[in-house]
Amino acid sequence: MRLSISLFLVALVTFLGCWLVVDQRNHSKAIAYNQRGNALSELKRYDEAIENYQEAIKIKANFAKAYNNLANAIGKTGKLKESITYYNEAIRLKSDYAEAYSNLGIALRESGQTEEAIKKFRKALHINPDLFRVHDSLAILLAQRGDFSGAFSHYHQAVNLYPGFAKAHNNLGSALAQQSKFEEAMVHFEKAINIDPNYIDAKKNLELARLLFLEATRNRSLSR
DSSP states (O other): OHHHHHHHHHHHHHHHHHHHHHHHHHHHHHHHHHHHHHHHHHTTOHHHHHHHHHHHHHHOTTOHHHHHHHHHHHHHTTOHHHHHHHHHHHHHHOTTOHHHHHHHHHHHHHTTOHHHHHHHHHHHHHHOTTOHHHHHHHHHHHHHTTOHHHHHHHHHHHHHHOTTOHHHHHHHHHHHHHTTOHHHHHHHHHHHHHHOTTOHHHHHHHHHHHHHHHHHHHHHHHTO
16 A cells, blocks of 8 residues: 555656656746847837737736737737737736736727726826826826816826936926916927936927016006
8 A cells, every 4th residue: 555655756756857857848938038039029020020929828817917019019000909908908907917917008099099098097006106108198188188287297297207217307397288278388309318418308388487487477567
């Protein structure tokens, strides 16, 4: 009886050892396909990247990162609806996947689903409050729907987290200008230009804000 048990345990250990080796090999192969997909995406060879991400998923069905990357590549080919499906699958597999929530928010925004995009950006920031680009993306949508208080809050968080974020300074300046806060707006346009001297939009916005500020000042003087 003891001999039978010993033989069974030896067989079990051998089987588990072989299984672990195969599983490790599959894991490595899936990662290799995913990395190859990333390299192809960098080269904008999206169809080939998609094939590699799909191979990674075939090998490792719960590979959330590969689903997220697959969605990115598919989105680059203009298939937003399909990319949204894969972002959701990445999130299903990894519920705290902030990057996937952020990417899903971008895809929803581009497909015109503004309110859903806002929800996904908020979820990404709930998971990771330090995502300065997500703060900027959320602020843009909040400003578009007239929630300037919320927009200002997220723009400020974006530039506080990353003071060298020229785009967020420009966007914050634009939102302030829409509220006729031209002096504050000019400060942020100037910061954007200091960060990126070739930022044409910020330069145009600064020039317009100065003109509007001078006009507002002149009108106030005349009304006295």
